[in-house]
Amino acid sequence: MKASRTSSSPLLPFAMLVLTLILAALDQTILSTALPVIARELRGSWPLAWVFSAYLLAATVVIALYGRLADVLGKKPMLLLAIGLFLAGSLACGASQDVQQLVLARALQGAGGGGLMTLTMLTVPDLFAPEQRGRYQALLGAAYGVSTMFGPLLGGALVEHLSWHWAFWMNVPAAALAWGVLASTLPSKPMAAQASAAEEGRQRTRIDWLGAVLLTAALVLLLLATQHGQLNLPEAVSLWLLLGLGAKFALAFIWRQKRAAQPLLPLSLFARPAYAAVSFIGMATGIALYAAVVFLPQYLQIGLHLSPTGSAWHLLPLMAGITVAAVTSGKLLRAQRPAISVARVACVLMLLSFGLMIGVLRWLPAEPLALSAALLPLGLGLGLLFPIVTVVAQRVSPAQHMGIATAAPIMLRSLGGAAGVALLAALLTRLVKQELTTPGALAHGAADAVTAALGHGLQSVFGCAAVAVLLALIASSWLVQKRPPEGLANDGLLEAAS
Structure with a gap:
């Protein structure tokens, strides 16, 4: 076709x-x-x-x-x-x-x-x-x-x-x-669908407007919970209230999707192993990307006293890695390389990057160039995964659900980034405060103490981000090689095992 x-x-x-x-x-x-x-x-x-x-x-x-x-x-x-x-x-x-x-x-x-x-x-x-x-x-x-x-x-x-x-x-x-x-x-007109004209008319x-309302309510409440500490919300709007209501609306949305004739987000998509895998991988890439983009500039500016612009320039290896690897990933898919192999290499590169950043913060905490260089494998891994998530999600999904099948992993990547950064920021704040309040923490000066506490806290933050990537590596095992159906023989992509 x-x-x-x-x-x-x-x-x-x-x-x-x-x-x-x-x-x-x-x-x-x-x-x-x-x-x-x-x-x-x-x-x-x-x-x-x-x-x-x-x-x-x-x-x-x-x-x-x-x-x-x-x-x-x-x-x-x-x-x-x-x-x-x-x-x-x-x-x-x-x-x-x-x-x-x-x-x-x-x-x-x-x-x-x-x-x-x-x-x-x-x-x-x-x-x-x-x-x-x-x-x-x-x-x-x-x-x-x-x-x-x-x-x-x-x-x-x-x-x-x-x-x-x-x-x-x-x-x-x-x-x-x-x-x-x-x-x-x-x-x-959109690309010709495989569904019949009668089905397309229906x-x-x-x-599913009710499903859309329930999903919107759940996302708004949960995202407000991730931003609770920064938004100065009324005292009555507590974190636990937002989390509780968000969870209830999320469960109501799932209940609705199981019963709706035309669900907003067909849960049957996630019954396909490859689709479930790329959805989780999309969430993990959001956590990994924003963990580096948000927290590393903070360390460079607060801990090493670089300017905002100067700290932004230290992200260049991440940019370069994403650019080169994304183009390479497209070529690999076009050459019919198995997505499972590309995804595994990408996850290993990202794990290597977080390991290097933790090592630099431990042994070379005052070397911004070393931190910058450690970002390159992360950029390469993210660049390899970005096209895989979208292309595989599209290819393992029914034509009549192509739009929502493409949108869901992108939504999960945004949620992963927002929720992951909020949780990691709370962890970092707690670890820094805990270290600064220990006896003798300020013996060598407040500035040095803050830099050391921030560096130690970021080791735990990047360790948590590495755990998310490790789970993505495990999930990539669900991308299984299968002979593409007739008509898609040139895709070089992977279908989910039925």
Whole structure:
């Protein structure tokens, strides 16, 4: 079966997909260096941490809904809607006059950005033949990883030379260009489904809105719990209340999915071993990526007294590793290399990286270049895994569920990053406080004591991240080699064992 193609070269619309994914990835981290300036210039009673959390919440909760709506209404209209919301949110963010306006505008921007992360991956099969998709999915994975890393650098440069408003306004011309090109070049209909026309008609009439509401409530409550310490919520809204309500809504969502005629997230997908494996691997990559991106700059800035921009430059080996390995992963998939082998190599590289970082913090804690070099294997491992998660998830799933099957691992990666960082941050805070309050901890000066405590705490943090990667390595065993079905012989991909 041939993929639906555009009438002209697919490279132009693909370039626009890359552009939109870059914009969505940048906006996850671009404010890390711009936020202090925003805090000085904007008034408001809401906590400034909500500027980050509003985008994270909105982007995460809409991922699954975008995936399902793409199955029902088509990918093109949903992609154009996501770009439009992101563009409108960017305009509103740049024009905000107080913190409250900025928080609400960031939520609107996130409602579009969450769709961009899913729909760009989902649209690739409409542009390229099966044997080419791994390569282009890999390029999207590389663009996402590198853009996330460059966010702090770009944010610092914009604040220094222009103003914080341009951290948002720069999105407007790029998003408008992408919207116009994609509106005119993408095929109007999604790739031909294997389901019958009658079944497709029934699919188009049903959306599990109750399931969507339950999932949204569960995700919002659980994500608020991960950010509880930073958001200054009312005293009545305790951490345990958020966790308890979130768990109840999550269980209600699962109950609904088992009984809904057209579930938002078919649980049958997770009965496929390969799909369950890549979903867990996606979550582990979120934990590993953000553990390095969030905590290592903190150590470089607080412990070694580097500037925000200087600490961001030390992430370059991570960027380089992601870029090179993502392209390589696409080539390996195209050459029909077993995904199980590539995934195992990736996990081993990531374990090596966390081991090296723990060793550097133990024996060379004052050498930022050694820490920077230790990031390279992590970047290589992440780059190898990014395309595998998306491509394998698409290939082991029924055509009528392609959208939600692509979206779920991306949603889990965001959840893994958010929840993992929150839990690891709580662990780090506890370990640092515990060490600083021990007798004689400050004997050699407060600054040296903080640096030592932070370094010791990060060894435990990176050890926990390594455990997540180790579990991903075990899960990769569920990627089993099986002869692809007729019509997909050139995919070089893996199906789940039935």
